[in-house]
Amino acid sequence: MSHRTVITAVPGVPIIQIERIFDAPQEKVFQVFTQKDKVARWWSPSDEVHIEQLEAHEGGTWRFTHIFDGREITFYGVFHEVTAPERIVQTAEFANLGERGHVVLGRYEFTKFAENQTRMLLTEAYLTTQDRDTALQSGMETGLAQSYGNIDNVLQDM
Amino acid sequence: MVEQSLYLDNIFNSLADPTRRDILRRLIDAHYTVGQLAKHYDISFAAVAKHLTVLEKAKLIRKQRKGREQIVSIAPQAVKDASYYLKQYESLWSHRFDEIDTILKEIYES
Numbered sequence: 001m002s003h004r005t006v007i008t009a010v011p012g013v014p015i016i017q018i019e020r021i022f023d024a025p026q027e028k029v030f031q032v033f034t035q036k037d038k039v040a041r042w043w044s045p046s047d048e049v050h051i052e053q054l055e056a057h058e059g060g061t062w063r064f065t066h067i068f069d070g071r072e073i074t075f076y077g078v079f080h081e082v083t084a085p086e087r088i089v090q091t092a093e094f095a096n097l098g099e100r101g102h103v104v105l106g107r108y109e110f111t112k113f114a115e116n117q118t119r120m121l122l123t124e125a126y127l128t129t130q131d132r133d134t135a136l137q138s139g140m141e142t143g144l145a146q147s148y149g150n151i152d153n154v155l156q157d158m
Numbered sequence: 159m160v161e162q163s164l165y166l167d168n169i170f171n172s173l174a175d176p177t178r179r180d181i182l183r184r185l186i187d188a189h190y191t192v193g194q195l196a197k198h199y200d201i202s203f204a205a206v207a208k209h210l211t212v213l214e215k216a217k218l219i220r221k222q223r224k225g226r227e228q229i230v231s232i233a234p235q236a237v238k239d240a241s242y243y244l245k246q247y248e249s250l251w252s253h254r255f256d257e258i259d260t261i262l263k264e265i266y267e268s
Contacts (some may be wrong), residue, residue, distance in 0.1 A: 028262055041257055042257035133186060136246065
């Protein structure tokens with residue numbers, strides 16, 4: 001059975017936190033977040049993904065593209081800090097937005113949770129609540145809605 | 159029962175349109191007059207007003223008259239819509255994390 005993903009967003013504050021436990025030591029989990037061949041396998045729900053750049057070191061850049069219904073969707077950014085196996089701080093921006101400046105700061109923290117278990121806490125800081133909401137909706141725009149969030153989810157929320 | 163499904167139909171229709179989704183997104187942060195909202199879109203004032211009527215019928219927004227102006231604000235139902243987007247995002251990350259579980263398992267077994 002997989003662990004639960006805990007996502008928190010405080011209304012009016014442009015921060016999202018995502019938390020998850022993994023059944024592996026920090027070093028292994030860290031590899032999965034920083035190695036090209038690993039990220040290629042988990043980052044996109046699309047079958048077609050290109051990890052164009054992933055230089056997981058301070059000042060390194062990253063650029064990932066995935067393809068949905070023939071449409072290329074690209075995200076890119078810079079690594080501010082990469083401290084194995086405990087922390088990654090990076091910027092992220094959505095290339096298809098049509099205007100620049102909507103940057104997100106992401107901090108991944110990996111801590112020992114139990115023997116052979118790691119807790120990952122991702123904190124995403126957006127510049128405005130509107131930027132945050134656009135990001136939340138990106139799932140819909142990438143066709144994720146069809147795969148995961150179907151009408152049943154909406155019904156449950158009402 | 160029939161009434162309930164009619165009501166839900168209205169909500170789904172409302173959310174199916176990108177302009178209406180965008181109007182809702184703006185209203186999560188602030189109140190607007192109809193005129194202020196219309197300025198954000200390339201479509202006519204009448205077209206925006208029409209979208210607002212659809213949203214109002216679906217009980218996603220509220221309109222209140224204040225002097226000569228109509229103030230548009232989000233209805234509690236639409237706040238639930240925001241939690242719907244949050245669910246979407248959570249689904250994306252859950253999917254990613256499940257893949258990571260698989261990768262980690264492989265690393266272990268090799």
